[in-house]
Amino acid sequence: MSMQIELIELNTGAKIPSLGLGTWQSDPGLVAQAVAAAIKVGYRHIDCAQVYGNEKEIHWPAPMKKGSVGFKPENLVQPNIPSTWKAMEALYDSGKARAIGVSNFSTKKLADLLEVARIPPAVNQVECHPSWQQDKLQAFCKSKGVHLSGYSPLGSPGTTWVKSEVLKQPIINMIAEKLGKTPAQVALRWGLQMGHSVLPKSTSEARIKENFDVFGWSIPEDLFAKFSEIQQVRADLTCEIYFHGSIVKFYDWWFLLQARLLRGTSFVHETYGGYRTIEELWDGEI
Numbered sequence: 001m002s003m004q005i006e007l008i009e010l011n012t013g014a015k016i017p018s019l020g021l022g023t024w025q026s027d028p029g030l031v032a033q034a035v036a037a038a039i040k041v042g043y044r045h046i047d048c049a050q051v052y053g054n055e056k057e058i059h060w061p062a063p064m065k066k067g068s069v070g071f072k073p074e075n076l077v078q079p080n081i082p083s084t085w086k087a088m089e090a091l092y093d094s095g096k097a098r099a100i101g102v103s104n105f106s107t108k109k110l111a112d113l114l115e116v117a118r119i120p121p122a123v124n125q126v127e128c129h130p131s132w133q134q135d136k137l138q139a140f141c142k143s144k145g146v147h148l149s150g151y152s153p154l155g156s157p158g159t160t161w162v163k164s165e166v167l168k169q170p171i172i173n174m175i176a177e178k179l180g181k182t183p184a185q186v187a188l189r190w191g192l193q194m195g196h197s198v199l200p201k202s203t204s205e206a207r208i209k210e211n212f213d214v215f216g217w218s219i220p221e222d223l224f225a226k227f228s229e230i231q232q233v234r235a236d237l238t239c240e241i242y243f244h245g246s247i248v249k250f251y252d253w254w255f256l257l258q259a260r261l262l263r264g265t266s267f268v269h270e271t272y273g274g275y276r277t278i279e280e281l282w283d284g285e286i
């Protein structure tokens, strides 16, 4: 296994390891073990959740009442991104943070923030994987020097309420077979070759190691080009055509579409908070 982790330079000059360990939905009893195993393997970037007291980013552009617990709609308050960003800038000025960033910002929200920011965000952490490639946001981030960090890089297969098919994608599996890698490694390598950092979550030591083994090799150009054909989440459609009570034709095919898996429905409400619809939350990028 190559232990040569690649570093990415941010717009502040600070460097971020291109692979991090995700910790969302890691059982509290397992997370410490997972982090210890990851550090031993060579991880130096851990993506922590608020519950572990480690929040450093604007996590969603949808604030909640101070001290509130859980996602009750009545806890949602009106966002004031410029004033929140001022507080983040003060944190940077104080030297406590070497870089400050945002998460789940659409192209429009990022553009609006860049208009008023004294210190531009260094990172936008967003859902990104071969079935939600974020082409528009990726190009915008690149043009503005904002690093895109990809969460759910494996398509969040452990999240029960998400229909994730990333690791089952035929193209990913074909590439994995050709290169003698696993589908997870191929999905992660795609993100790295796109210039993102990737944050796979695992509490299994074997998979923490497997996910780290994505350096020192690459997906060759001809196979990399195949990812533009994926651009989809599997959406089964079956259709039967009857004639005089008997099936004469049976179709089973899947649609080609890009789809966001984590839509943030908890941050949308007809009365509370700043967003009435999913379209408004993502400024149409859904």
Ligand SMILES: NC(=O)c1ccc[n+]([C@@H]2O[C@H](COP(=O)([O-])OP(=O)(O)OC[C@H]3O[C@@H](n4cnc5c(N)ncnc54)[C@H](OP(=O)(O)O)[C@@H]3O)[C@@H](O)[C@H]2O)c1
Pocket: 021, 022, 023, 024, 025, 047, 048, 059, 103, 104, 125, 126, 150, 151, 152, 153, 154, 155, 156, 157, 158, 159, 167, 182, 184, 185, 199, 200, 201, 202, 203, 204, 207, 208, 210, 211, 262
């Ligand atoms: N900013 C945000 O709003 C936001 C939102 C979502 C996620 N995140 C961050 O991004 C991280 C990753 O996203 P995610 O947790 O949604 O999903 P993910 O990393 O795409 O997938 C994690 C799931 O894949 C399994 N897995 C890990 N390695 C595997 C492998 N090599 N082969 C097969 N299965 C594997 C894990 O199970 P095991 O644990 O059993 O291995 C877990 O069920 C989060 O943990 C969190 O830190 C941020």
